[in-house]
Amino acid sequence: MGFQERYDRVLAELAACCAQAGRDPREVRVVAVSKTVGADAIFRAIEAGAHDFGENRPDSLLEKAARFPEQTWHFIGNIQSRRIPDIVRCSTLVHSLFQERHVAKLEAAAVCAGKVQDVLLEVNVSGEASKGGLAPEDAPAMLAHCAAFPHVRVRGLMTMAPQGDRAAARECFEGLARLHDELRVRLDGERAAQFNELSMGMSEDWREAVSAGATIVRIGRALFDDAFDEDPRP
Template sequence: MGFQDRYDATLAELARACEAAGRDACDVRVLAVSKTVGADAVAEALACGCTDFGENRPDMLAEKAEAFPQASWHFIGNIQSRKIPEIARFATLVHSLCERRHLERFDREAALLGRTIDVLLEVNVSGEASKSGMAPADVADFMAYAASFDHVRVRGLMTMAPQGDLDVARRCFEELAALRDDVRESLPADQAALFNELSMGMSEDWREAVASGATIVRIGRALFSDVFVADATVS
């Protein structure tokens, strides 16, 4: 099975999941997580119709974004202060902002670049010590602080669910969606209109995320790996 087959199968399943949830498939973006593949695989994915790609290392983000400027490049990894200039230059959307000091640095770098950078706040809904992200209770204060910066625009929230239990994953996604809606109600109308993204769900649990309101699903292995497809078929 080639990438085109995997991609078409994913889009077809996404359409079915959205229909079951009473949603329009056009409201959910498939983010092809390309962090484990090289330029040839990205080129093939682009030729198959992919437009959004996710990287977790700033150096690979820069390398691939320069090679394929026609794509939208998302940064989905942990943020290091010294790497923010590189991320700010190439990322269309940053999914993993959770520290105030990084917000300040992104604003400064974006101003130097003459742009506004879109970000998502990473929220540790599950409370797992192994996961990064702010506590749900801290999101409202962070949003109030972010409003003072002119070159960073907070577009929504991101989370990673615990692996191995789809019911637990779905509860995490539902909690993130409820948190997004609660925060939106407290925002001025112009900010609320932009605060609409929910990045949640990966290859194993994106269906649960779609049912819970995801607007971006981050899919890597299910698109780029024949092994994952074979395993999923067997199970």
């Protein structure tokens, strides 16, 4: 099965999940996580209709964004201070901000790039030590901290769920959605309107994320890997 068939199948299943949840499928953006593939695979993905791509390494992001500048590039990896200018230069949305020390550097890089950098706050809802991110109780302070930087615009929240347990994943996603609602009511006017993104769900658990309110799902293996079982449910 090629990318076109896998992509069409994901979109059809996304529409069905949204219908079951009473949502409009246009509310959910599929980011094709292209971190393991090269330019040829990305070209085929673009031909199939994909236009949002996710990368987790600055070098790969720079290379692919230069090759395909008309596409929308998301940075989904760990932020390294020294690479922030490169990340800002190429990224429409940075999904993984959770350290205060990075906010001023994102601001400076955005000023140099002549843009406002959209970001998501990464929240470790599951509490797993292996995952980065803010503790949920620290998210309000981080959101308030970011408000002082006019070239850093917080668009919402991101999380990663525990692997291998769909019930735990659903609980994690529902927790992020509740936190998002709690934070949004504290914002005024334009900031509240712009705080409208929930990036959650990957190849194994994006269906649970959509049911819980995801506006962005990050799908890699289910789109690019021939060996991936599209829906390995018991």
